Amino acid sequence: FTDTRFFSTKTGGPVRDYGIVIAIDTSLSMRGLAFANAMTCAYALLGALRATIEHVAVLMYGRTVRIVKPMDAPWTPECEARMLTATCDDHGTHDVEAIRIATAMCTEGREKHVFMFTDGHTTDPPAAIAAAVDAAGNDGVEVTAIGCGTMQLGLERSYPRY
Numbered sequence: 001f002t003d004t005r006f007f008s009t010k011t012g013g014p015v016r017d018y019g020i021v022i023a024i025d026t027s028l029s030m031r032g033l034a035f036a037n038a039m040t041c042a043y044a045l046l047g048a049l050r051a052t053i054e055h056v057a058v059l060m061y062g063r064t065v066r067i068v069k070p071m072d073a074p075w076t077p078e079c080e081a082r083m084l085t086a087t088c089d090d091h092g093t094h095d096v097e098a099i100r101i102a103t104a105m106c107t108e109g110r111e112k113h114v115f116m117f118t119d120g121h122t123t124d125p126p127a128a129i130a131a132a133v134d135a136a137g138n139d140g141v142e143v144t145a146i147g148c149g150t151m152q153l154g155l156e157r158s159y160p161r162y
Contacts, residue, residue, distance in 0.1 A: 017110040019055045019071060021102040022046065022117070026086055027062040027093040029121035030148070035088050038117040038148040042083075045115065050075065057105050058083065061098035062090020063123075071105050092123040095158070099132040103141045112141040120145075120153025129158035 022045060024038050042058070049056050058068040058079070068086075069079040099114065106112035114136065122129065133143045145159035155162040 018049075018053045019057075019106045019112045020049055020053060021057045021059065021071070021105050021114045023098050023102050023114060024058070024060045024086070025062065025093055025095075025116070025118040025148075026060045026088050027090045027121065028088055029093070029119050031088040034119045034149040038119075038146075039083070039086075041146060041148060042115075042117055057102075059098065059102060059105070060086055061094060061101075062088070063092040063094065064090070065094070065098050065101045067101075067105075071107065093118070093121060094124060095122050095129045096124045096132045099129070099136055099143060102143075103136040103139055106139075106141045112139075114141060114143045116143060116145045116159070117148050118145060118155075119149030119151075120147060120155050121149075122158070126154070126157040130160075133159060 022042050024042055030038065046056065055071050057071040060066050060068055068082045069075060095116065095118065098116070102114040106114065136143050143159065143161065145155045145162040147153070147155050147162065
């Protein structure tokens with residue numbers, strides 16, 4: 001029997017052509033449950049994405065932006081350690097800078113998306129964040145905010161997609 005429908009070599013599904021950046025807020029306001037929620041959600045999203053998407057980057061932001069995993073680098077134990085040892089001790093949350101850096105990192109893939117895990121407390125004015133999201137959209141990058149805090153803090157004022 002040589003029917004190829006039944007006896008062909010099975011391969012994995014196609015690798016999707018996406019460029020994804022996961023950005024996690026590490027400001028003081030994220031301490032406790034909000035940060036635990038953000039990390040749980042980020043790990044769940046990473047687990048799902050790593051199975052079918054090659055270009056995934058991770059950054060953490062507060063007063064400054066720190067790249068945990070670049071877009072073209074493989075997932076390594078060092079990346080894992082940087083994520084697991086992150087602390088929420090930054091004074092200030094600069095969403096605009098994080099959006100700009102994440103947009104610049106989205107050079108790979110046809111579809112580009114940035115997921116911002118945040119509690120909504122920010123140092124930047126909502127209009128500046130909305131302008132950064134709009135600029136990212138002009139570059140072909142969609143930005144989605146995912147609220148991880150325990151309160152509704154007005155993500156809708158800054159992020160069209162939340």
